Amino acid sequence: MKIIYSDKHKAHAGAKEMRYDQMIEMSDSPERIDIIIEGLANAGFTELVQAAVFDIDVAKKIHSPEFIDFLQRAYPLWEQEFGPGGFATAYTFGMRGMNQRPNESVHSMLSCYTFDVCVPIVEGTWLAIRSAIDVVLSGVQAIKQGESAVLSLCRPPGHHASQDLAGGYCYMNNVAIAAQQYIDQGAKRVAILDVDYHHGNGTQRIFYQRNDVLFVSLHARPEQEYPFLMGYQNETGEGAGEGYNVNLPMPKGTAFNEYQKCLATAIDKVKNYQADVLLISLGVDTYIDDPVGGFALVSEDYLELGAMIGELALPTHFVMEGGYAMADLGKNVANVIAGFSRA
């Protein structure tokens, strides 16, 4: 399987995030991608391909121009105020009834276009965001050229980012941009299966009123877990999109015997949709030792998870999202791909 990569993601580094009452190093570190590449190589997956450079016209169909402008301008504006080397982060958020869209100060834009304290912006953040789009669009190109499956090693991840809101380590929504590209190039039905521990709130919001993209998400119950305010089972889509959004939340502590039943339901939904192409938002923060997650999957479970996805026998595009248990991250991702490849 082709593994698509760009080393420009490394520029997105050096920021901290707030975790409860402490400032800590960001869990989404550049080392994550190195570890995944190493794990894949150990399992015999060595076909590493550099991403080509694409323009971002298709991304402008997913994200608002004002939001993209904010992502590009935030760090330079921050640096003018605070000097070089820091990171831009919000201290207020646009909440209920606060609907202005200012673009004058970096603080006003951070308040408007981010929804949590997990999206710091350093000097290299835009370069990394931009490269993740190249990585995902290179994957689309490979599938269009006849590959049956690819893995796009996107970093930063994307599934928490919506049209005009960044959060949860995510700035622009890579998997959504890929879905739009498949449709623009002729696909009639695209399915996105999100197996990250956290609900893909950004992807849900982007496609909530559409029936050309089915979104199915397996995740921790939002009553207990980030992003808290979305990802409930009764969110099923709206208007033309009614019935094309499927949330399958599970309680914290869920192990694979229960997880597998939800995965089988999700896979049935994808099968019934008769998708032309399947995108997987691949998070392995469902792992038992993940510092950010709270499920109890073990490394061997990812073989079966991959195999169940493989049995759909669809053109399949894996897009990297979360996974932060550094000791086993590489092995867990490699197991998904190995299980898939054996199916």
Ligand SMILES: [Zn+2]
């Ligand atoms: Zn996650």
